[in-house]
Amino acid sequence: MAKVAGRFVRVEPRSTARAFVTGLLSDAERKNCWSLAEQAGHDRPDAMQRLLRSARWDADAVRDDLRDLVLERLGDPDGVLIVDETGFLKKGEHSAGVQRQYTGTAGRIENSQIGVFLAYASPRGRALIDRRLYLPKDSWCADGPRRTAAGIPEQAVFATKPHLARNMITAALEAGTPARWVTGDEVYGQDPALRLELEARGTGYVLAVSCATRVRINNGRTPVRADTAAACLPEDAWQIRSAGAGAKGPRIYRWAWIALDGDGRRRQLLVRRNTATGERAFYLCFTPQPTPLSTLVQVAGVRWSIEECFQAAKGQVGLDHYQVRHFTSWHRHITLAMLALAVLAFLVAEAARTPTGPGRLPISLTANEIRHLMNALILDQPRSPALVLHWSIWRRTHQGRARHSHYQRRLAT
Known part of the structure; x- marks a missing residue:
């Protein structure tokens, strides 16, 4: 990230971009703003979403x-x-x-x-x-x-x-x-x-x-x-x-x-x-x-x-x-x-x-194996049960609001 750090004038988007790329390299099953924010230990996805939408870079x-x-x-x-x-x-x-x-x-x-x-x-x-x-x-x-x-x-x-x-x-x-x-x-x-x-x-x-x-x-x-x-x-x-x-x-x-x-x-x-x-x-x-x-x-x-x-x-x-x-x-x-x-x-x-070469083991490291090792040795950080539960509640609350809005819109039409 040092090569591109200067493109982010303010420290907040620079830090978020680093966490975003780190999350992309992680073992997270999905890599959208919600999951990347959870991976980074944020309590909301706002910073990740702002990085992609409105931050200045x-x-x-x-x-x-x-x-x-x-x-x-x-x-x-x-x-x-x-x-x-x-x-x-x-x-x-x-x-x-x-x-x-x-x-x-x-x-x-x-x-x-x-x-x-x-x-x-x-x-x-x-x-x-x-x-x-x-x-x-x-x-x-x-x-x-x-x-x-x-x-x-x-x-x-x-x-x-x-x-x-x-x-x-x-x-x-x-x-x-x-x-x-x-x-x-x-x-x-x-x-x-x-x-x-x-x-x-x-x-x-x-x-x-x-x-x-x-x-x-x-x-x-x-x-x-x-x-x-x-x-x-x-x-x-x-x-x-x-x-x-x-x-x-x-x-x-x-x-x-x-x-x-x-x-x-x-x-x-x-x-x-x-x-x-x-x-x-x-x-x-x-x-x-x-x-x-x-x-x-x-x-x-x-x-x-x-x-x-x-x-x-x-x-x-x-x-x-x-x-x-x-x-x-x-x-x-x-x-x-x-x-x-x-x-x-x-x-x-x-x-x-x-x-x-033939007969030599192990074979060269692949991208998949390197990413696995990076996560096992460097990137993985233990998260508290409270944070895991917080994210579960946040997701389900957000989905409930979206469902309610969707039902209201359908009833109106």
Whole structure:
């Protein structure tokens, strides 16, 4: 917290922010303001709620400090920026950006908020470094009273998910982030503006695209679909490569590439084929310098790092445990959760310095094990029975008031 302490001018929000992040790292089952306040020994959740809603501090400035800290601890010239989105399932219609929309979190259309995130991955580790809340155009950006109620500022205008990604990538690169590559899934690979901007900057990319994407082969003379181009490849064009280690060992696929610019050094179509099912995936690539196939394969495989970040952030530090509706509150909770996740990432990176290998036990410390040890050895503080009972009474009293108000409102209608 020392890195970001200066962003909290007054001592009260600074102390509350420290307790908030400590609570996110705790073993608390839920990590909303109520449970975090109880974990910190407060007698009410007011301070935690004030920290997210009305306290004076800039979440974007804390995010910038977090990014600098990640680059200081995990930065590497071969770093990769990864962009992706994740969903936050919600009830009701008052939370900023919420509507019925598709989310990969549920695998279907659900009432949810969508956050677009930027992660940084290097041989030293990985962490989330930026975030944006996606605001649907018609149901939110064009609805003035709804925007006002959710605290959405005037400067927050409609932007597509690829546009939000471009803004985050641009900010990271202009801040000096050592990243040689950018990668992302089809949502972002299909955006020509993102690809052109990266090419103008001389930043390489490996971006997933659909099988129907049109590419130009034969020195640009022949426009074809990506799957049509791949179907013409001879069998000896496919090479077996690992896209990195997975939960069950190396992720082995067959890979092939097709030059889209004559010299084969600038733009390529990379094709991945499942060794068992034959299913194919496609990537558009840009390489400022001559680059071997194995490097492109590794960058394509690194994209899964952001999925692992989402899993750890939701499972370990309560990224999705918030109970806030306000635009500012969402960004503040997410930023502090990213900070807590970065703490675990740094400790995992430090633990990984101890060499391990086949036959060597124990294995390297994981984020889950490190958080467990932190709580067992450092963070856990015995709480008095009186405080536990106080919180039980407070919760049930608050819930009783809410139920009474709900019944009164229904009777009135």
